[in-house]
Amino acid sequence: MHWVPGSDRLRAVCHCSAARDFEDPVALWDWLLAHPSGHRPAVPEPTPVPAAAGVS
Amino acid sequence: MTSIPRDQWYVAAYGREIGPALFSRTVCGESILFWRTASGRVTAVADRCVHRRFPLSELPTRLVDDQVVCGYHGFTYGADGRCVAVPGQTRVPRTARLSTYPVVEQDSFVWVWIGDPVLADGTTIPRAPWLTAPDYTTVSGMEPLAARFGLLVDNLLDLSHETYLHGGYIGTPEVASTPITTEVDEAAGIVYVSRRMADAACPPFYSRSTGLTGRITRWQDIEYAPPCLYKLHSRIAPVGCLPDPDGTDLDAFHVEVVYAITPETEHTTHDFWAVARDFALDDEEVSAFLAESNRTVVLQDVAALDVLERVVASEEDGYQELSINIDTGGLAARRILARLAGGRVHQVTS
Numbered sequence: 001m002h003w004v005p006g007s008d009r010l011r012a013v014c015h016c017s018a019a020r021d022f023e024d025p026v027a028l029w030d031w032l033l034a035h036p037s038g039h040r041p042a043v044p045e046p047t048p049v050p051a052a053a054g055v056s
Numbered sequence: 057m058t059s060i061p062r063d064q065w066y067v068a069a070y071g072r073e074i075g076p077a078l079f080s081r082t083v084c085g086e087s088i089l090f091w092r093t094a095s096g097r098v099t100a101v102a103d104r105c106v107h108r109r110f111p112l113s114e115l116p117t118r119l120v121d122d123q124v125v126c127g128y129h130g131f132t133y134g135a136d137g138r139c140v141a142v143p144g145q146t147r148v149p150r151t152a153r154l155s156t157y158p159v160v161e162q163d164s165f166v167w168v169w170i171g172d173p174v175l176a177d178g179t180t181i182p183r184a185p186w187l188t189a190p191d192y193t194t195v196s197g198m199e200p201l202a203a204r205f206g207l208l209v210d211n212l213l214d215l216s217h218e219t220y221l222h223g224g225y226i227g228t229p230e231v232a233s234t235p236i237t238t239e240v241d242e243a244a245g246i247v248y249v250s251r252r253m254a255d256a257a258c259p260p261f262y263s264r265s266t267g268l269t270g271r272i273t274r275w276q277d278i279e280y281a282p283p284c285l286y287k288l289h290s291r292i293a294p295v296g297c298l299p300d301p302d303g304t305d306l307d308a309f310h311v312e313v314v315y316a317i318t319p320e321t322e323h324t325t326h327d328f329w330a331v332a333r334d335f336a337l338d339d340e341e342v343s344a345f346l347a348e349s350n351r352t353v354v355l356q357d358v359a360a361l362d363v364l365e366r367v368v369a370s371e372e373d374g375y376q377e378l379s380i381n382i383d384t385g386g387l388a389a390r391r392i393l394a395r396l397a398g399g400r401v402h403q404v405t406s
Contacts, residue, residue: 001384003235010381015242025384029391 001028014039059206060084060319061283061396063171065181067316067328070196071161074098078124080113082320084170088157089113091135093122098166099135100157106139107131107152163187164196164330165316182281186312186332193337195347196330199354203365205283205319206393208327211357212286212315213249213386215276221360222353230256230274238384245392249278249385255295261349262292265342266309266335271295278385282392288313310334313350323365329354 002011004021012028013019018039022028031038068083069090079090080103089103089112101124103113110117110128117127123140124133131152132141139152158169158176164187169176186192201208211217218227230253239248253274263269275291293308316328331350336342368375379387 001238003237003381005235008381010384025379025381025387028384029387033391 001025058322059204059393059397060322061393061398063169063175064283064396065160065167065169065176065178066284066318067165067326068100068168068318069166070198070328071098071164071166074166076119078113078117078119080111081326083168083326084319085321086170087111087113088168089124089154090166091119091122091124093135097135098159098161100159100168101133101135101137101154102156104154105129105131106154107142112154164194165328182285184285184287184312184314184330186334187314187330189332191337192312192332192334193343194330194332195343195350196328197347197351197354198326198328199351199358200320201325201327201358201361202323203325203358203361204323204368205317205325206390207361207364207368208315208317208325208357209280209282209286209389209393210383210386211361212288212317213247213278213280213389214382215249215251215278215288216382221356224260225349225353225356226259226261228257228259231276232382236382236385238388240388240392245282245396247278247280247282247385247388247392249276249280251276258292261346261353262309262311265333265346266292268292268294268309273297280385280389282389283396284316284318286315286317288315323369327354327358 004011008023010022010025010028011019012022012032014032014035016035016039020031066083068081068088073079074090074092076092081088087103088100090098090100092098103111105112105126105128107126107129110126112124112126115127118125122135130143131139133139133154137154137156139148142148142152158173160167160178160181162181163184167181187194216232219229219232220227234251234253237250255271256274258268258272273293273295277289279287279289290311290313291308297307299305299308312332314330318326318328320326329350331346333346
């Protein structure tokens with residue numbers, strides 16, 4: 001569970017990689033413990049285009 | 057229903073408390089008699105004579121050659137709990153035996169198994185190796201707490217209370233204002249709570265012991281192995297001083313704060329505390345300062361939790377609470393404890 005920097009929100013990350021933000025730690029726990037109900041894998045971050053490898 | 061998990065290891069005493077004399081302590085509602093036998097081993101048996109229930113820790117009961125002679129009628133027991141003599145007859149009833157408790161002496165603690173002895177596995181006891189490590193110096197103590205053990209778990213899992221309850225000792229404004237990260241290892245049953253302060257005031261507890269005078273980088277990494285052992289890995293360093301990439305950390309001060317949270321009864325607790333440091337190892341002034349300061353801090357918690365116990369006990373059924381972000385670790389611990397106790401967690405609202 002991460003306290004989202006600069007906010008009052010909590011981000012829960014399940015072992016299945018599902019993640020969701022909450023304002024309430026009790027609701028957060030209810031959601032985590034309900035796995036797999038309502039858990040969808042987190043949307044992956046866009047993969048950055050790799051820079052061309054230099055040749056030396 | 058009890059909130060105290062059974063079939064668990066609990067710290068009953070420091071090893072130094074138990075010598076070749078009778079010593080009694082109640083753990084999880086069970087009164088246990090300890091002594092150190094001639095071989096150096098700690099033995100633990102029920103502190104009640106099987107005859108008329110006289111407490112064997114009470115005078116004029118005495119210990120003679122590793123045998124306990126009951127001070128009431130003279131029933132005599134060996135270190136294995138077996139009765140070897142009864143008054144006025146040669147036949148010793150077959151059932152005349154004190155129940156015994158599995159014991160492990162480790163990391164300066166005497167651990168006792170509360171529950172079915174068949175299930176006891178000493179290898180599962182969580183470790184606190186700093187307490188006896190040669191490269192650390194440790195001060196320790198134990199304070200009686202007139203509150204249920206769950207209140208102390210709540211207290212230790214949320215260190216933001218340091219700012220308010222322990223200001224001037226270990227609390228500074230940054231503790232309460234720095235967000236935490238909480239992680240639960242369900243398989244191992246461990247709760248981790250981490251608070252890393254990059255630029256914080258140095259409280260007297262650390263400035264006087266380390267000699268640091270400016271602002272500090274202060275890490276508080278909690279590792280709680282329910283039900284009994286709580287460890288706070290504390291790292292103190294000048295602002296901006298981080299461990300090397302390979303993990304070596306020679307420029308920081310490390311303090312391992314260890315608590316053993318042992319229920320005495322449903323409403324009272326043994327609050328064992330220890331502070332191990334990897335600096336000023338031979339400085340007795342630092343040892344005396346840390347011992348006195350930490351005991352003061354513990355007694356501040358004791359005073360607050362004793363009051364809280366009286367309030368909570370009077371509102372036992374369905375009292376309402378409010379949980380916020382700082383309580384995430386405490387809620388995790390409650391759920392694990394409820395599972396270990398075989399019951400449901402007290403429902404809280406937010």
